[in-house]
Amino acid sequence: MKKALTRQQYLDLYYFMRLNRAVEDTMVKLFRQNKIVGGLYSSLGQEAVSVGTAYALEKKDWLAPMIRNIGALLVKGVPARDVFMQHMAKYDSPTKGKDGTSHFGDLENLHIVSPISMLGDLIPVMTGVAIAGRYLGQKIVAMTWIGDGGSSTGVFHEGMNFAAVQKAPFVLVLENNQWAYSTPVKRQVPLENLADRAKAYGIPSYVVDGNDVVAVYTTAKEAVDRARNGEGPILIEVKTFRRLGHAQHDPAEYVPKEMRAYWEARDPIALYEKFLTAEKLLDANSKKEIDEKIEKLLSSERDFAENSPLPPAEFAAQGVYCTGDDCHKVTPKWERPLAEVTPPKSSVPAVWTVKGFGSGKASGGGSAPIHFGDTEKHEENGNADQEVPEAVAEAIQAPAKPRPVKSTSAKATPKKSAKPAVVSGKSPARKARR
Numbered sequence: 439m440k441k442a443l444t445r446q447q448y449l450d451l452y453y454f455m456r457l458n459r460a461v462e463d464t465m466v467k468l469f470r471q472n473k474i475v476g477g478l479y480s481s482l483g484q485e486a487v488s489v490g491t492a493y494a495l496e497k498k499d500w501l502a503p504m505i506r507n508i509g510a511l512l513v514k515g516v517p518a519r520d521v522f523m524q525h526m527a528k529y530d531s532p533t534k535g536k537d538g539t540s541h542f543g544d545l546e547n548l549h550i551v552s553p554i555s556m557l558g559d560l561i562p563v564m565t566g567v568a569i570a571g572r573y574l575g576q577k578i579v580a581m582t583w584i585g586d587g588g589s590s591t592g593v594f595h596e597g598m599n600f601a602a603v604q605k606a607p608f609v610l611v612l613e614n615n616q617w618a619y620s621t622p623v624k625r626q627v628p629l630e631n632l633a634d635r636a637k638a639y640g641i642p643s644y645v646v647d648g649n650d651v652v653a654v655y656t657t658a659k660e661a662v663d664r665a666r667n668g669e670g671p672i673l674i675e676v677k678t679f680r681r682l683g684h685a686q687h688d689p690a691e692y693v694p695k696e697m698r699a700y701w702e703a704r705d706p707i708a709l710y711e712k713f714l715t716a717e718k719l720l721d722a723n724s725k726k727e728i729d730e731k732i733e734k735l736l737s738s739e740r741d742f743a744e745n746s747p748l749p750p751a752e753f754a755a756q757g758v759y760c761t762g763d764d765c766h767k768v769t770p771k772w773e774r775p776l777a778e779v780t781p782p783k784s785s786v787p788a789v790w791t792v793k794g795f796g797s798g799k800a801s802g803g804g805s806a807p808i809h810f811g812d813t814e815k816h817e818e819n820g821n822a823d824q825e826v827p828e829a830v831a832e833a834i835q836a837p838a839k840p841r842p843v844k845s846t847s848a849k850a851t852p853k854k855s856a857k858p859a860v861v862s863g864k865s866p867a868r869k870a871r872r
């Protein structure tokens with residue numbers, strides 16, 4: 439561990455790792471008392487991953503957690519009581535008892551997208567969030583996590599390719615904890631470093647020790663800064679270990695004893711305490727203060743959760759299907775005024791022209807009359823004289839020199855010029871492919 443952070447940052451990382459572990463320890467107790475509804479997953483030994491990565495985000499940034507990322511929720515500002523109540527299906531929980539585990543988000547304030555159970559599906563979703571932020575000129579970064587097992591799904595590859603070609607400000611943390619349920623990583627992917635998957639998408643990647651919170655944080659911070667500065671998506675492989683079974687029901691007897699012993703000796707909190715003590719950032723007194731602060735906080739958060747009622751029986755039938763205005767007014771919450779999403783306000787110019795939708799340059803074509811702005815007419819198509827819908831006719835200009843390459847780059851020049859809109863290698867799509 440290198441010393442490079444402020445004292446407050448070091449102590450924050452420590453506090454959140456401790457809080458993460460204490461929240462999950464409390465939930466194990468609740469589970470054994472039969473107060474948790476559904477499964478309970480654990481991130482024991484992986485706290486440095488959730489905390490170190492989420493701590494690299496700014497308040498305006500977006501994240502979407504997976505099952506072992508309660509630490510990331512806590513860093514982003516979710517109160518422990520919400521995590522408890524959600525798992526206990528209480529009426530005051532974010533989903534009012536309709537769903538368990540961490541299946542909740544907060545789009546309004548904390549910028550959290552709810553987890554999706556289908557592994558990998560958050561990758562294209564968060565890529566969309568990242569691109570939306572760019573359109574709105576918000577300079578945000580979107581982050582999500584995926585396991586070693588989840589990195590073998592089809593949607594992982596589709597999503598990463600899409601993020602790469604769009605140069606989305608997106609950071610994916612690949613949490614390699616050596617196991618996907620009872621399958622060891624070597625039995626499901628023939629790579630030493632899962633970060634190598636990034637090569638297929640032409641994007642940068644890092645490999646980092648997931649039990650060293652300072653290394654995780656500094657790597658994530660660099661990745662987040664790069665993504666924010668327009669370098670496109672970045673993959674971080676974090677090597678760590680799932681210390682318990684897949685969930686509470688799984689004793690994980692299939693894990694070799696030596697492997698477990700190796701990683702138990704590398705507990706991220708114990709390692710960090712050693713570092714903080716050696717650097718004189720933590721002594722017995724300040725440790726005791728933190729112990730007491732967390733104990734007091736969680737005791738009241740747990741009381742609140744336990745005292746919250748279960749949802750009334752009749753609520754089970756409500757809010758399941760939306761029936762329109764008699765359920766609630768369906769309004770597009772995320773609709774933006776046209777002026778906000780088009781130049782000069784948006785950071786990326788719209789690149790095709792349809793009446794009422796921004797401005798740009800379209801190219802005509804028989805079967806698909808509206809292409810992205812930098813797509814030139816295909817020479818062989820010979821469709822220059824084919825009919826073009828009225829809506830786009832006025833915007834269509836013949837490119838000076840036909841090229842057979844189609845690009846979906848979002849960078850185009852909305853000026854009335856005879857030159858092809860994109861000729862330099864500066865487009866996000868082109869750069870990403872290098």
Ligand SMILES: Cc1ncc(C[n+]2csc(CCOP(=O)(O)OP(=O)(O)O)c2C)c(N)n1
Pocket residue numbers: 506555556557558584585586587588589591613615617618619680684
């Ligand atoms: C597409 C898909 N396939 C299978 C599952 C069932 N499933 C849930 S978690 C899990 C194991 C995931 O392992 P990994 O991605 O390594 O994450 P970890 O549990 O180790 O954090 C499986 C197979 C699922 N949720 N989605």
Ligand SMILES: [Mg+2]
Pocket residue numbers: 585586587613614615616617618619680
């Ligand atoms: Mg795994």
